[in-house]
Amino acid sequence: MEIQTNYSIVTGTEPSFPEVIYLDNNATTPVDPRVLKTMLPYFSENFANAASTHRFGLAAHEAVKKARQQVADLIGADTHEIIFTSGATEAINLAIKGVAEAYSHKGTHILTVSTEHSAVLDTCRYMETKGFEVTYLPVQPDGLLDFELVKASIRPDTILVSVMHVNNETGVIQPIQEIAYLAHEKGALFMSDCTQSVGKIPVNVDNLGIDLLCCSAHKIYGPKGIGALFVRQRKNRIKIPALIHGGGHERGLRSGTLNVPGIVGLGKACELAQLEMAENEKKIREMRDYLETELLKIEGTWINGHREKRLYNVTNIGFEGVDSEALIMGLSNPEDDSPIITVSNGSACTAASIEPSHVLIGMKLTEYRAFNCIRFSFGKNSKQNEINLSSKKIKEKTIGLRNFNQ
Ligand SMILES: Cc1ncc(COP(=O)(O)O)c(C=O)c1O
Structure with missing residues (x-):
């Protein structure tokens, strides 16, 4: 056909x-046509590598800097807490694998939910093959987590609690602020796949108690193939290892020449989402x-x-x-x-x-x-x-x- x-x-x-x-x-x-317009010059008129130190490169660097600020502003983060990735899937992999590796001395238990996106579920299944124990919490028939069950399931050896904010299939919104509180009470980090909430409803990493947040441009009228990971540095300095090694871009967490048009597009999409x-x-x-x-x-x-x-x-x-x-x-x-x-x-x-x-x-x-x-x-x-x-x-x-x- x-x-x-x-x-x-x-x-x-x-x-x-x-x-x-x-x-x-x-x-x-x-x-969004306004996003596209912002991106276009970075394909041809200014195609410079954002890491180049000549004036051409500096202009690209400035554009990336502005976009980082736009992303940070949308979620109430600082710019040095934003790592650009190829999308939410990569951000999720970087977060889960990174936390698992960096915090395995504290424990090897990860808590997540059976209705998460496959990017989270498959990464967690992979971590099981690496010796981590993962609990996949059930949800109630309305899609919400049972708060008491979450509370009872966080253990002294739980290093990461990962609960998505908004479910992509049903739109169900989990009470992540309360869940983050529980995680922190027991000394675990709290991560949230916010791919379907960022840009649609207010998301503030401090108010919600999020330590690691994943999002993606193409869900909010930005281009495909670009997303971001927020890794908390204020209050709790989270240090995770890279998945992709190379030139040390993105504070060493995600090497590779920056996708300047994509990053600029993500930034503009975040700015418009916030305004509108x-x-x-x-x-x-x-x-x-x-x-x-x-x-x-x-x-x-x-x-x-x-x-x-x-x-x-x-x-x-x-x-x-x-x-x-x-x-x-x-x-x-x-x-x-x-x-x-x-x-x-x-x-x-x-x-x-x-x-x-x-x-x-x-x-x-x-x-x-x-x-x-x-x-x-x-x-x-x-x-x-x-x-x-x-x-x-x-x-x-x-x-x-x-x-x-x-
Ligand atoms: C909730 C959720 N998480 C993660 C992803 C993966 O995002 P990306 O396409 O940017 O890798 C999606 C996209 O379908 C999603 O809806």
């Missing part, structure tokens, strides 16, 4: 391309709530995840008896001229898997029901008319698929 690569996201701009209603913003977001957070939240929440209300009118539908303790841009809905893969295909391959609707049934990183979502299984859904669920994730470019159309199409397709199965 030939895969088409040209799509028109904005209704009406390129009538020759199929139009797309993009409701998969937790998988990735388009680069409240405005984006209001309009996105309204659209999410509207679609959710409309879809819940379909018989045999339900929401996965706590109704309130959930990010405003996501809804994960179950459609009893409807195979999610068939619904995704139906919405993205319409017979008529109507736009393609892009949604997903799990993390984009595990999309190739035919296993049910580990997040939904972790929330005690049966395998059968887990295969009935779709994630709709909205973004700042979503439009109400698109949501109206999506609601109508999803209702039609759901009924069609149910009739077909009978």
Whole structure:
């Protein structure tokens, strides 16, 4: 099958391309034109190596410095606590492997959650092969951790507690401030994968008690292939070893010539996210709530995840008896001229898997029901008319698929 690569996201701009209603913003977001504009000069006009000491290099260095400040400002950190990486996955690997290696003299136990992103889970599984013991805490059916269980599970030999802030599949927000407090009380470090929260809701590393934080540009209208790790230096000077060795860039923690356009893009994306957070939240929440209300009118539908303790841009809905893969295909391959609707049934990183979502299984859904669920994730470019159309199409397709199965 030939895969088409040209799509028109904005209704009406390129009538020759199929139009797309993009409701998969937790998988990735388009680069904001203002971010792209900021990045472009660093590909060609000023392509200098930020480590070069000539004037050309210094200009690139200055651009990186500004971006580091923009990232630090968004999360309430100091610039020397920000390490640029190739994305959240690398930041997570650097954090977990780094803490494990640096603190193994204190203990070899790591505590995390069964519904984390695969970047955390797979890194923890790898650490098990290196002699570390990992506890994967279960969540309650609403996706939230049981606070008492967390408390009881942190041991004297626990060196790291790693709990994501916002779940990428359900939007469930964990009470990380309280969990960080528990971790610190028992002498463990607290790390949080904040890939889905940074830039969407206020995240302040000091208020939340985070020692290590991971984030990524492409979830907040920045480019792919760039992210950051925050490693606390104030109050507690955390020292971890590098994963990638070489020229000693990024305070020796991440060698390799800096991706200046990417870093500049991440910085600009952070600046815009901070400026426009409240405005984006209001309009996105309204659209999410509207679609959710409309879809819940379909018989045999339900929401996965706590109704309130959930990010405003996501809804994960179950459609009893409807195979999610068939619904995704139906919405993205319409017979008529109507736009393609892009949604997903799990993390984009595990999309190739035919296993049910580990997040939904972790929330005690049966395998059968887990295969009935779709994630709709909205973004700042979503439009109400698109949501109206999506609601109508999803209702039609759901009924069609149910009739077909009978
Ligand atoms: C919660 C979470 N953590 C980590 C990642 C990995 O991010 P990246 O693509 O920057 O490696 C993602 C992206 O899917 C995510 O949603």
